[in-house]
Amino acid sequence: MNIAVCVKRIPKTAEADIFIEKDGSDIKKDHLVFYLNDWDGYAVREAALLKEKHGGEVTVITVGPEEAKEVLTRCLAMGADRALRIEEPPTQDSYLIAKILSRAIKNQAFDLLLLGVQAEDDNCGQVGVSLAQMLGLPHAAIVNHIEIEGDKAKVRRELEGGIEELTELKLPAVLTIQTGINEPKYVSLAALLEAEDKEIKDLGMEELGLTLSESVDTKIDQVFFPPVGKMAEILKGNPEEVVTQLTEIIKKKKG
């Protein structure tokens, strides 16, 4: 079974100080560290687990700058066999990324395409399902369990309120992978250094029949911090007093 996993290199922002570029086009990134998108890590691990079970090859694909090769190296260390980096257009949106990926994947014999549900930076969650539409393949989003039976994938989808949907797709299919579907392994520095020797293929936009100035439908007007809302109420006093105040508030709100 041949699997392609589309991944993204993202800046880690959870603990970082965030500044906005002067022109308001984006956040400043030169002081940030970059990593493999969390969701994609689960997708790559899932592909490696499926490979262990069913054989075949895992190919990882990213659209990104030269530096994005470091996340591909990580994926190779995680068990991927082949890696492809596609040149990144200067302006892009989810639709264009899906279009680029669909061109790269179109004529290749993959049984399964895995993507993270969304990326940690923009959280759009659009590439996976757009890609399925463009390739004319069945898809399931927010998948947290996969079983392959013959030419079918039996999957569980996470819905709201702790409910799951069981569904069946005919292969080839596109699945967007939810965190927690597996337990990603630690990738040691030794394994990363070893994976650095593996080949990563580069592909230009022209080779996909596209140009670097493809039009995009979504344009970022301005990036800004969320406006500061009303101050939270901080209860003062010793633990006993705080608890008394808190229970009063809860009682009141309960009506």
Add this chain to the structure above:
Amino acid sequence: MKIDPKTFIQDYLLNICIQCGTCTGGCPVKFRSPLNMRRLVRQTYITNDPSPLFKSPELWACTTCSNCSLRCPAGVKNVELIMAIRNLLANQGEVPSTIRDALENTFLQGNPWGRFRDRRADWAKELGVKILGEAASETLLYVGCAPSYDPRVQNVSTALVKIFQKADLDFGILGKKESCCGNEIRRMGEQALFKKLTKDNTNLFKKSGIKRIITISPHCYNTFKNEYPDLTIPVQHYTQVIADLMETGKLKLSKALDLRTTYQDPCFLGKQNLVFDEPRKILTFIPGLEFVEMERSRQRSLCCEGGGGRMWAEGGTEGTRNGEIRVKEAVALGAKVMATACPFCLLTLEDAVKISGLTSEIVIKDISELVAEAIDENPITKFQAPNNHQ
């Protein structure tokens, strides 16, 4: 994957084990986990393929306190064996998820908690501390990860700055260029990452033109002193520096602390590096302080369970924590303060005080905090001795 046990037998001298059981007898987690060092050494020695043995989760319970190897009459390298097994597991990616996160965080941000690298020196912002690179000094205060980021342990860093400034000791810190020392990283099995850290840190130290290094944590002290192959700059633990400042009359303490105080020897300072006297000298030097020794002290000090990556491990042990046992021993002595000289001891023992419900009986303090307290009438910490009559 089949593993050939020969390298383990040769490298860690498993063949000279006489099965006396001294290692297990002295193990601080023997009542807390199924880890049995004597059995592990024997089983690794007699098997053709130790890989199933290495899947036991209790291998992560070891705190690398080194009681076993230090007491072994034959010279088996037990702790090195544990680290080698963990290295094998790390290279296969088979580490517990919290350990995995700590290792990834260190790779990305230079500290196991994954806190933002640029914020490493935020604690020192208002203290007028030299940042090496921007200003010159021959003495580096290597802060370390917990004293840089943990709000409780930042108090120790601040206390030391106050002490050194009071004693007119010229020093600087590396600011946001400082990275993890790697002591715990090596003990969690990530040898390659440890090697990278030793190389990067050694180069940074050399480039900074420093002539000596002072560490806050005994863990950093241990690895710089014993495990950095190309580091020739002398390393001191801060207790050695303060003891010296007191003996030479450069640091004078004017305020009396009328406190019955005992001391927990950190494993990486005490039994592993034999720094026993300096912390005691400091405590007895503090005016008014009454120093009492616990029955198990110095080489026999009970491990707090904070070492060997246990700060980032979850579960794997059961029953009463050593910290709780230790705190109760101190309370039985009538001590109002249990002093220590290690960030991990400080955190684990403080947790133990809370868990045991002894917050009105005893407080845990780093030695530096007590010294800073005794410097003058304007304490940086709101120190209050516990009062039983509250």
